[in-house]
Structures are given as structure tokens and as C-alpha cells.
Amino acid sequence: DIQMIQSPSSMFAFLGDRVSLSCRASQGIRGNLDWYQQKPGGPIKLLIYSTSNLNSGVPSRFSGSGSGSDYSLTISSLESEDFADYYCLQRNAYPLTFGAGTKLELK
Amino acid sequence: EVQLQESGPSLVKPSQTLSLTCSVTGASITSGYWNWIRKFPGNKLEYMGYINYSGSTYYNPSLKSRISITRDTSKNQYYVQLNSVTTEDTATYYCARNYDSSPFAYWGQGTLVTVSA
Numbered sequence: 739d740i741q742m743i744q745s746p747s748s749m750f751a752f753l754g755d756r757v758s759l760s761c762r763a764s765q766g767i768r769g770n771l772d773w774y775q776q777k778p779g780g781p782i783k784l785l786i787y788s789t790s791n792l793n794s795g796v797p798s799r800f801s802g803s804g805s806g807s808d809y810s811l812t813i814s815s816l817e818s819e820d821f822a823d824y825y826c827l828q829r830n831a832y833p834l835t836f837g838a839g840t841k842l843e844l845k
Numbered sequence: 846e847v848q849l850q851e852s853g854p855s856l857v858k859p860s861q862t863l864s865l866t867c868s869v870t871g872a873s874i875t876s877g878y879w880n881w882i883r884k885f886p887g888n889k890l891e892y893m894g895y896i897n898y899s900g901s902t903y904y905n906p907s908l909k910s911r912i913s914i915t916r917d918t919s920k921n922q923y924y925v926q927l928n929s930v931t932t933e934d935t936a937t938y939y940c941a942r943n944y945d946s947s948p949f950a951y952w953g954q955g956t957l958v959t960v961s962a
Contacts, residue, residue: 772948781955782939787948825890829946833905836890 740764740828744837750845755816759840761826763807770830773802773811777822785824786811818844847871849940849953857934857960863927867940867953874898874921878943881914881925883936884955891936896923897945930960 741764751757761771773786784793786802789809799814813820821844826837853865867879874896881893894904896914904912908927916923927934937957941949 834892
């Protein structure tokens with residue numbers, strides 16, 4: 739299985755901050771990497787697919803980048819609605835595997 | 846709009862079978878891939894498997910001996926059964942739709958299943 743190491747596991751940030759979350763795969767995954775967001779009690783939502791493509795309706799302050807085995811999600815200026823859990827998912831090989839998540843909290 | 850809704854017992858006894866239904870509206874389960882994913886307490890997510898448009902299935906090898914995913918196209922529903930459950934199977938179970946190796950754009954709300962005597 740491809741292991742996905744997501745970091746940090748949690749972070750605190752202020753409104754307006756620029757933050758970056760990281761996901762590292764145990765092998766190259768050819769850009770087949772998505773980012774998902776989940777708020778407490780809420781559904782899991784697709785934010786970014788295939789490394790850098792914003793899902794419909796996702797604000798442009800979210801962006802994704804990476805290649806090979808290293809990927810990141812950046813939020814350019816945090817808004818209150820962005821404080822949530824974020825997960826990466828590799829779709830390069832079955833079984834599909836998720837990162838352990840990053841909990842983004844308001845400082 | 847595609848909508849998925851999980852349903853089933855919220856409490857299952859150890860050694861018994863966990864059975865859940867995913868009811869789909871806005872799309873036919875004869876198109877695409879229909880998946881089960883679970884989220885454990887502590888927030889780890891595990892991909893369980895899929896049944897696709899033709900009825901073919903894939904199961905995560907970690908579950909292969911215990912899991913079955915089936916469907917009823919007349920009801921536009923698909924199902925997961927997990928046998929011989931233990932407390933380690935306590936999780937929120939999600940159904941989700943994609944196409945082969947494409948992103949999961951549609952998810953159900955999830956249903957919490959607790960395995961306890």
C-alpha cells in the first residue's frame with residue numbers, strides 16, 4: 739500500500755494567515771492526489787483534485803501543488819469557515835489511501 | 846444533483862455482521878463507481894472498496910475476507926456487509942461516488958456504527 743504522511747497533524751493560525759499543509763507519499767503518485775475538507779458534524783467535501791484543480795465552488799484562496807511524492811495545499815488568507823480538518827487522498831493505486839489529516843484551528 | 850444517503854443499524858454486537866445501505870438519487874448506480882469509506886474514532890480514513898457500473902467489485906485487501914459490496918439496481922441502492930466485526934470496526938461509514946480512479950466528488954453524510962456488546 740502507498741503510505742500518505744500528512745503534516746502537520748494540527749496547527750493553529752490566525753484569520754488572514756497564509757498556511758500550507760503537506761502530504762508525502764511513500765512512492766511517486768503522478769499527481770493523483772486530492773484534498774478533502776471536513777467540518778465537525780459535516781460532510782466530507784472535495785476541495786482540490788489531481789494536485790491543483792479546484793473543485794467547483796471552492797474559493798480561489800485554496801490552491802494545490804506538488805509532484806512526484808510531495809504535495810501541498812495552501813490557503814492564501816484564512817477565513818473563519820476554513821477552520822476544519824483536511825485530508826489528502828492518493829488515487830494512483832489501489833487500495834486508495836488517505837493521509838491522517840490536519841486539524842486547522844483558530845489561534 | 847447526485848445525493849447519497851447511508852442507513853443501517855447504529856449498534857452491532859461483536860462477531861455479528863454489519864450491514865449498511867447507500868441510497869442514491871440523481872444518478873444511476875449503473876454508471877460510475879460506488880464506494881465505501883470509513884472514518885475511525887481518531888479520524889483515520891480507510892478506503893473499503895467499490896462496486897462499479899457493471900457489478901464488478903474491489904475490496905481493500907485489509908478487509909478482503911470479511912467484506913461484501915452488492916447492489917440492487919431496481920432500487921438504485923448499494924450495500925456493504927462486514928462480517929465478524931470487532932470493536933475495531935467502530936467507525937463512521939460513508940458511501941461515495943466516483944469514476945474509476947477519479948476524485949470522490951459526491952459523499953453521503955456518513956453513519957456512525959458502534960460495535961459493542
